[in-house]
Amino acid sequence: MPEGDAVRRTADRLDRALRGSVLTATDFRVPQLAATDLRGAEVLRTDTHGKHLLTRLRTADGQELTLHTHLKMEGSWRTAPAGARAPGPAADARVVLRSAKAVAVGLRLGLVELFPTAEEQDVLGHLGPDLLGAWSADDAAEALARLTADPDRVLGEALLDQRVVAGIGTIWLAESCFVDGTCPLAPVSALRDPARYLARTRRMLQAALRAGRPVTTGDRRSPVWVYRRQRDACLRCGTIIVAGQVGEPGRERTTYWCPHCQPQAPAASVEGVRGVS
Incomplete structure (x- = not known):
């Protein structure tokens, strides 16, 4: 399973690819989000807490949401320039995010969920302090x-x-x-x-x-x-x-x-x- 530093590098890669972009297409290939469409949402940033990836978005109507993913043992995120074929085997894709700038694909992710950013503490509050966080x-x-x-x-x-x-x-x-x-x-x-x-x-x-x-x-x-x-x-x-x-x-x-x-x-x-x- 990727550790804190590897997950942080993944977050940085996603941040470089998508931060500040508006999503032009999304595809969630997990049952609980299959009907979700985040076209028009702005990607604010991708952060981590330990091994958890938190991609924060603002929808066209002003809602702030967090896409929470976890790589578990076999997951990964890959990125490519806009217009490129989505990287990785299509059968392994769980999330596809496209913008005018790039495409990002979450492959074999162990966890995919979407919730209001205001609820992050409810979801992740049980975790200890993040060694790669601000660390006060x-x-x-x-x-x-x-x-x-x-x-x-x-x-x-x-x-x-x-x-x-x-x-x-x-x-x-x-x-x-x-x-x-x-x-x-x-x-x-x-x-x-x-x-x-x-x-x-x-x-x-x-x-x-x-x-x-x-x-x-x-x-x-x-x-x-x-x-x-x-x-x-x-x-x-x-x-x-x-x-x-x-x-x-x-x-x-x-x-x-x-x-x-x-x-x-x-x-x-x-x-x-x-x-x-």
Whole structure:
């Protein structure tokens, strides 16, 4: 599933293609919006909150609406110049937006819904602060409070919970925990300085947004420390990277860590997942 920085890049691409344009044709290929016609609506901007895409529009009669989409595991948005054939397989298209400037197609989107912009808080208010949002002092304090609310909760489970903080997926879980020196299977209380952890992780996502992809090591030839590197040697100490499952029951995800650089996990837990792919 795309993570916060990848979703933000998608939003920026949509924003460049459509912002300020008036829609000349729309096609919603999901049952609940099949009869919706947004011709004449102006695209105000596309923003994100964590992994959620929010395309805000103003209709010809002045209504402000938000097109809320989520890529889930397989979705994407593609754009092309106006007059071009809609990009991507037609069978995969869930949303098509056309203007005199460009065409944007949402492919295999996991979620498509339309609601008044004034209701955004009702729809997304359960999410934690967005690591790639404006991030005020209040956001930082709220994220810290949510993260540390249950010190005994498994760290990796807490970080993947978008209600705690929005934008972290499996890449940033693994890489941020490595840089912090904390095993993702350890409890939240293992973080030595949770506020510093959150600030550093935010900087890592911002750097990935600028670079166009995660490069946590500083070396594009070997861009990540542990993510998907199980059975390979740690770039820092040479210990073999291991992998294991973390997350709420039924929503487990694979994560990765170095047993030497991230020693907070009990030895038995590390042995129990050594070599898992």
